[in-house]
Each structure stands twice: as structure tokens, then as C-alpha cells.
Amino acid sequence: MNRQARLDEIIALLKNNASLRVSDLAAGLNVSKETLRRDLQYLQLKGLLVREYGKARRLEDASKAPEMAFDSRSKSHAQRKTALADTAIGWITPGMCIALDASSTCWHLAKRLADQDLTVYTNSYRICAELEKKTHIRVLCSGGTLDRKFASYINDSPLHMVRHLDIDLFIFSCDGIDAGGNIWDTDNGNALFKKFMLKKSLQSILLVDSSKIERSSEVIIGNVATVTAVIRR
Template sequence: MMKRQRRQHEIVALLAEGHFRGIGDLAEALSVSEETIRRELRVLEASGAVVRAHGAVRLAKVETEGSFATRLQRHAEAKQRIAGAVAELVADGQTLYIDASTTGHYVARALRDHQRLTVITNAVGVAAELGGRNENRVLLAGGELDYEYRACFDATARDYLAAFTPSLAILSVESVNLDHGFADYHVGEAAVCRMMIDRSRRTLIAVDQSKFDRHGTVQVAPLDGVDMLVTDAALDPDYAAALGEVEVVIA
């Protein structure tokens, strides 16, 4: 199983330039038969990672466009259930980092009854949900606003966030994969998440099952590089094994 997954990852790497490549070309590059390549491509195509046409293949376009409100509605029920489970793990008075993901936004909503939180974030929506209530303290990173994410990811934001050492970083990602771990499509978001993992005492990844087996662009962390995972369904045995000693909570 792991050998096949590595081969699929190698195929995706060969297609990284975005152009169509022939089946024979891929087979030669990986020193395997064309039938082996076709078998792996069937798996990748079913997962939405690649597109095939007339004996050739390319990476599928990643659909990251759309307003924040639109993305907030994707898998909303699962995200809300996950957010509720995350909120139960947070104590009053705790110092948190909450990222700019839509799942992070739902987590902020789920925390609205908590008291005296110190919330560090680069997301405007998170600040709006938790600021000015229950003696919360909100520390919002500034800089150039990314309107698609309603957050700041530039050097100004990173410099501000680098000063903090939260007790818990609450993050989400766009991809969970056995080969490349937790990953995002947005380079700036991934950079901020990596930094906050390094700065925080503990890290929690909150992610719904639609993100598993997707191929991300920029790694955030290896699967065993976080402390907790909160998701909405039981894990495949391969993922359970790869997560090692990571605490898993099923919402």
C-alpha cells in the first residue's frame, strides 16, 4: 500500500508543471510499466487529483476560488460538529491561536460562551466573533488583507504573530495525505500555520473527512507532527497508524 502511495506521489510531482504528459513518458520516468501507471492514474483520477485525456494526463485545477461566505457553507454541518468538539477541549482563560480557515471561523463561533480567552489570530472573522465579549482579549495581526480569506498573511502579520507563544494553536488544512501529511494550497496560510505550530505549546488540527486523500501544494506538518486531530468520522487504519501517538477525537 505504501509503495503505491509513494508512486502516486511521484506521479503528482512529475505533473507539477501543469502540462499534459503521456502515459509512456511517466512509465519511463518511474521505470514501471504503462499498465502500472494507468492503475495509479485511475486512483488519482477518482480522488480528483488528475485529469486524463487521449493517453495523457495533467494535474486537476485546484478550485480555491469563491468568496469566504461560499467556502463557509462547504461541509458546514461537519465543520460545525468539529468546532463544537474543539470548543469542549478549550478551558476558560486559555491563550489560543486560531487560524484563518473556515473551520477556524466555526471554532470561534463555538467558543463564544467561553470566558477570559486570549485569542491570537490573523483572521478578521475570528476577531469579530470573539472580541468584546466575556472579558476576552483579542490580538489581531495586521498587514495587507487577503480578501479571499479575510485575513493577513504577509511579513507584517508574520512578524506580529511571531512574538506570541499560545498554549494551543487551532488550525485546519486543505489536504491530509499519507505521503505529505497536512498541507494547504495557499502559500501564505501554510507559512503562518507552520510558524504558529513552532511557537505554540500544543497544536490541534481540525479537519473534516472531505480533506483526506487530497494532494496539497504546501506542507504544513507531517501527520505525527501535531498533538491532536479532531475530525468527523473514524479514521482509515493506515491514517490511524501514521498518526502514531497523536490524540484523535471523533466529533
């Protein structure tokens, strides 16, 4: 199938589906995810679709404000995420320096985190706002370019600001774990943050709900074999 045929097929598929996962599209069209991303970028520039969170969405269904994407994710599987957060909190002790990614699961954790002697480093402005009222917690924000869709800051340069920090524990979520234990995420600045923190932290905990098991996305950020613990619900 040549490129124009692929582009036509993508548009045809989106006429019958409000959104399609990048991984499913790539498999169905028998192309690499890199090739598909270039196709989707082209179609987005043409105003024919919108790319969001590992998906392609047809234009008429993409009218929601970008910041609603995080709100929707925070409500999805909320009970599971709360249970995951409660389990992860058991790993946290006063005096620690911890890092949290911009996932909605870690936002649930921040909401339930006791006001205690901690340093929290994050790339999530929602988590920063949640912890602002907990005056015993020192909050460090990565800064960078604001990504409203993910309620996060993306940029590689602010990561160098924390090279002097000793991160005791990195808590994060992901978009999927495949059969080989590879940890997948969407291809954006959030993945870069997670890769950096996995190398930087002394320990790491992956929080994942069962809907993400045996699922892939756009980019591999690591493998469960290198993570201290995987908490699953």
C-alpha cells in the same frame, strides 16, 4: 509536452470544466506543481483564467466577488465543521492563549466559543469581528495585507510581533492530508501562518472533515505526527 501545448491543454480542459484542482492538473499533465503554478500565473496574467484556493477557474465563472469565497466555504459541510468546533472547544480552558487560523472551521469555533478569560491570536478578520462582541476575550490580530478571498491577513512580518507570546494551543484546518500523513494547504500567506504557529504553540489540534482525507494540495505545512491531536468528522 512542451509549454505551449500545456497551456493549450489547460484552456481546453477549462472549457469543459468550470474549475480544476491544481493537484489534478499537475498529475494529468505530468508536471510538478511548481511548473503548473507558473503556467497558471502566466494564463492569469493573460486574462484567460483565475487562480483561487488551489484551483484554476475559467474566466466567465470567476465573476463572483473575492470575499464570497469564504462565505461559500463556511456553508460547505457546515454540520461537520460545527461538530469539529464543538469537540475542539473541549480543549480550551480559561486563561489560555490560543491561536486560530483563517479557516471557515475555526470561524465556526469562534462563533460558538464562550465569552471567557482567553487571549485569541488570529490572522482572520472574520474571526476578529466575531469575537469583538465577546468582551472577556482579548483578541490579537496578525495584521498584514488583506486577502479578501480567504478573509485573512497575509504577511510574514506581523508574525514576529507575537514571538513574546506563549501560545498554549493552535487550532487549525487544512486543504488535505495525504496517505503519508503530510498536511497540505494552498500556497499563500495562510500556509506561512500555520507553519509558524505549529512551531510556536505548545499544543496543536488539526480539524479536518472526511472530504479532505487522502488529498493533496499545493504546499506541505507539516505532518500529523507532529500535531497533538487530529479531530476528524
